[in-house]
Amino acid sequence: MKSSEISFYIETLGCPKNIVDSRTMRSNLLQNGFKQSYDPENADVILINTCSFIKEAQESTIETIFDVLKIKNKKKNKNRKVGIVGCFAQQFPGEIEKEIPEVDFIMGTGKYHEISHLISQKFSIELKPLAFGDSITKQVDRPLLPPHAYFRIAQGCSRKCAFCIIPKIRGNLINFSLEEMKKQYKEEMAARTDDSPLREAIFVSQDTISTSIEDLRQFVEFFQNIEHIKWIRIHYLFPDKRVFEILKLMKQFSKIVPYLDIPFQHISAAILKKMNRPDDIELFKDIIKQALILNPEIEIRTAFIIGFPGETDQDVECIADFLRNQAIHKCSFFRYSHEIGTSAYENFKDDVPDDIKVERINYLREIHIQTRNELRARWIGQKTQLMLDEINPNEIIARRPQDSPDIDEVVYIRRDPKSLKKDYKSGDIVEGCLDNAMEYDWIGEITNDYHT
Ligand code: SF4
Numbered sequence: 001m002k003s004s005e006i007s008f009y010i011e012t013l014g015c016p017k018n019i020v021d022s023r024t025m026r027s028n029l030l031q032n033g034f035k036q037s038y039d040p041e042n043a044d045v046i047l048i049n050t051c052s053f054i055k056e057a058q059e060s061t062i063e064t065i066f067d068v069l070k071i072k073n074k075k076k077n078k079n080r081k082v083g084i085v086g087c088f089a090q091q092f093p094g095e096i097e098k099e100i101p102e103v104d105f106i107m108g109t110g111k112y113h114e115i116s117h118l119i120s121q122k123f124s125i126e127l128k129p130l131a132f133g134d135s136i137t138k139q140v141d142r143p144l145l146p147p148h149a150y151f152r153i154a155q156g157c158s159r160k161c162a163f164c165i166i167p168k169i170r171g172n173l174i175n176f177s178l179e180e181m182k183k184q185y186k187e188e189m190a191a192r193t194d195d196s197p198l199r200e201a202i203f204v205s206q207d208t209i210s211t212s213i214e215d216l217r218q219f220v221e222f223f224q225n226i227e228h229i230k231w232i233r234i235h236y237l238f239p240d241k242r243v244f245e246i247l248k249l250m251k252q253f254s255k256i257v258p259y260l261d262i263p264f265q266h267i268s269a270a271i272l273k274k275m276n277r278p279d280d281i282e283l284f285k286d287i288i289k290q291a292l293i294l295n296p297e298i299e300i301r302t303a304f305i306i307g308f309p310g311e312t313d314q315d316v317e318c319i320a321d322f323l324r325n326q327a328i329h330k331c332s333f334f335r336y337s338h339e340i341g342t343s344a345y346e347n348f349k350d351d352v353p354d355d356i357k358v359e360r361i362n363y364l365r366e367i368h369i370q371t372r373n374e375l376r377a378r379w380i381g382q383k384t385q386l387m388l389d390e391i392n393p394n395e396i397i398a399r400r401p402q403d404s405p406d407i408d409e410v411v412y413i414r415r416d417p418k419s420l421k422k423d424y425k426s427g428d429i430v431e432g433c434l435d436n437a438m439e440y441d442w443i444g445e446i447t448n449d450y451h452t
Contacts (some may be wrong), residue, residue, distance in 0.1 A: 001124075001125050002033065002125060003032055003033035003034045003116070003120065003125055003127055003128065004033045004034070004339060005223065006034050006044045006045060006123060006125070007034065007035040007037040007042065007043045008029050008034050008035070008036060008037065008043055008044065008045040008046075008047060009036075009037045009038070009039065009040045009042075009043035009046050009047070010026060010049060011046065011047070011048045011049065011064060011068065012049045013048065013051045013057070013060065013061055013064060013086075014049075014050065014051025014057060014086070014087065015051065015053070015204075015237070016202065017150070017421075018050075018087075020150050020152040021049060021086065021109075021152075022047075022049045023088050023187055023188065023191070024112040024184075024187065024189075025047065025112050025115045025155055025188065026191070026427060028112065028113055028114075028115050029119070029280055030190075031116075031129055032127045033127070033128055033129070034116065034119070036120065040068065040071050041071060044070070044077065044079060044080055044123075045080070045081050045082075045083065045119055046071065046080070046081075046082050046084045046124070047082075047085055047092060047115070048061070048064055048065060048068055048084050048086075049085050049086040050065075050086040050087055050089055050370070051086070051087055051088065051093045052086075052087040052088040052090070052092070052165065052169060053087070053165070053166070054334070054337035056337070058088060061088045063247065064102060065082075065084060065103070066236070069082060069100070069102050071248055072102065081101070081104040081122055082102070082103055082104055083104060083107060083118070083122075084096055084103050084105075085106075085107040085108075085112075085115070086108075086109075087109060087169045089106045089108050089109075090109045090169045090170075091168075091341075093106050093108065103350065104122060105118060108332070109169060109170050109171070110155070110171065112162045115217040121224060128407070140230035143178040143197040144193075144194055144195055144426065145191060145198075146390075146405060147197060147198065147199040147200055147388075147426055147427035148198075148199065148202055148231075148405050149187070149198055149200070149201065149202065149254055150189075150202045150203075151201055151202065151204070151219075152176065152184065152205060153175075153176055153204070153205045153211055153216070154174060154175045154207070154208070154210065154211050155170065155171070155174045155176070155205075156170040156172050156174055156206060157170060157207045157210075157242075158173040158174050158207075158210065159210075159238070159276075160276050160343065161276055162274060162275050162276045162342060162343045162348075163275060163305060163336065163337075163342055164342060165339045165341050165342050166206055167451075168341050168342075170206065173207060173210050175210075175211050175212070175335070176213060177215075178215070178218050178219065178222060181219050181222060182223070185222075185226075187200075188426075195425065195426075195427065196427070197228055197425075197427040198228060198427075199228065199229060199387060199429065200229065200230065200231040200233060200387065200405075201223040201229050201231075201232050201233070202233045202234075202235060202404065202405075203232070203235060203313035204234065204235050204236060205235075206236065207236065208236045208237055209238050209240065209243060209245075210238070210327070213242070213245045213249070216223060216234075216246075216248060216249065217252075220249060220253050220256065221253070222234055224253050226253050229255065230387075230429055231255060231257045231258050231387065231401055232253065232255045232256045232257065233259055234259075234261070235261045235404070236261060236263070237260065237262040238262075239263075239264055239277075239284055239287065240278050240283070241283065243262065244287070246260075246336055247294050249288060250298075256403065257399060258297045258298040258299065259299055259301070259401065259403075260299070260300050260301065261301045261302075261404070262287065262301070262302055263302055264284055264302050264304065264322075265277055265304060265305050266304060266305065266308065266311075267284070267304075267318040267321075267322040268311070268314070268315035268316075268319070269313065269318075270310075271308050271310070271311055271315050274308065274309070274344075274348070275308060276342075281318075281322075283445060284322075285326060287381075288326050288327060288328075292311040292327060297402065298402075299330065299331050299403075300326075300328050300330070301330040301331070301404070301408070302328055302332075303333070303334060303336070303341070304319055304331065304332075304356055304364070305334050305336050306334065306335060306360050306364065307317075307332055307352040307354075307357030307360065308336045308338040309338075309350060309351055310348065310351065310352075311336075311352050311360075316360050316364065319364055320363070320364060320367050323367045323368045323371055324370075324371060326371075327375060328368065329372060329376075330407075330408055331365075331368045331372075331403050332410075333361040333364060333365060335354070335357045335358065335361065336350070338350035338437075347440075350379050373437070375440055376437050377437075379437070380435070380436065380437060381433065381434070381435070382433065382434055383431055383432070383433050383447060384401075384431070384433070384434060385400065385401055385429055385430075385431065385432075386399065386400060386411060386426070386430050386431070386432035386446070387422055387427070387428075387429050388427065388428045388430065389426060390426060391424050391426055392415070393415070394414070394415050394440075395408050395412055395415055396412075396413040396415055396424065397412060397413075398410065398411040398432060398444065399411065406437045409440060409441050409442060409448055410441050410442070411432065411442040412432065412438075412441060412443050412444070413443075413444055413445055413446060414445075430447075430448060430449055431448035432446050433447045434446060
């Protein structure tokens with residue numbers, strides 16, 4: 001049997017970092033002659049790239065594993081194999097082996113380039129690597145890719161936030177080189193056709209500001225100089241002074257979008273100390289202030305963990321005040337999850353009951369919605385650049401530079417076939433106007449067809 005007779009399917013769970021790792025595995029498999037399948041029912045190998053961040057993610061991973069095993073157990077393909085890779089595999093290899101023996105192989109994080117070897121062993125075949133790109137261009141029926149792609153600028157994390165299991169799963173921070181970024185870009189472009197141009201490069205990592213600013217500048221410069229890329233987005237800024245360096249980069253490079261993704265995680269200094277996180281609230285405020293001075297159109301995204309051990313109503317009030325008085329445009333609230341292996345698990349009792357956590361989140365969400373609605377009001381009737389993400393017969397789904405795909409708002413544009421050009425395609429950038437704010441998203445229209 002040859003690798004070209006074996007097809008693979010990858011199911012990706014969790015965060016954008018996993019999307020990058022799946023792309024690395026895909027590229028490695030294609031380069032070694034395996035065929036990609038877009039339907040698990042037709043694949044000889046099904047890989048599940050898993051997430052293990054919090055209890056909910058672990059539950060959803062387990063659910064997916066059992067769904068995929070149902071496919072494996074269909075008698076259609078007796079040789080079909082299922083592999084569990086990524087964070088959950090790294091954290092619970094023994095448990096998977098013991099509790100789910102139908103799984104054929106387990107591979108943790110950091111070994112994505114070895115996936116072909118692992119699969120070749122399982123099928124007892126010899127690998128015959130192809131010249132780069134050969135196998136990829138032969139793939140037919142590829143689904144269209146969205147106009148954005150994620151680029152991982154570092155791996156792992158060396159911080160010690162008390163609630164977080166990631167450093168244990170992913171290891172200490174390893175910064176990537178410009179060469180690695182170029183390789184990721186090449187892999188991404190190999191997966192695309194003319195119908196799915198790449199327009200937006202999104203930098204992800206566990207802790208972006210731990211990459212040296214000089215490296216970051218080189219990465220930005222690389223993408224800034226690629227003509228077809230119009231937007232560069234930087235995710236996951238740890239709230240310390242180095243964020244000011246990122247603001248300087250924004251000023252210097254026109255393609256970096258006005259978007260600051262900075263998870264504060266809490267606003268009570270007492271809780272932040274217990275979380276082992278920066279607790280200088282005045283610095284948080286100054287970051288927001290300086291960002292808006294640099295560009296009043298910058299939108300801030302943050303996240304809070306609610307119900308950390310020992311959290312009181314007074315601690316929650318600190319977040320409430322912050323949300324009332326600061327320009328926070330987008331905010332996610334996560335229920336604290338007491339994870340085995342974290343220092344919070346070892347040192348504290350999970351003493352905030354679940355119903356109180358939910359109550360606090362609902363309370364804070366209401367306050368945020370109010371602030372958010374006030375901030376959004378200025379956009380009604382305003383012109384803005386829009387990236388067209390999805391073109392449907394009756395409707396186009398678009399996005400402002402201030403919105404990251406999959407987590408932030410979208411703009412729905414009703415399509416009137418008579419008045420709209422028919423040749424819009426995903427990735428076009430146009431001028432639009434926001435006519436109405438819905439509860440979360442927008443309704444808008446295209447006002448100028450310029451294509452950049
Ligand atoms: S910065 Fe903190 S929360 Fe983020 S991955 Fe590292 S340890 Fe976890």
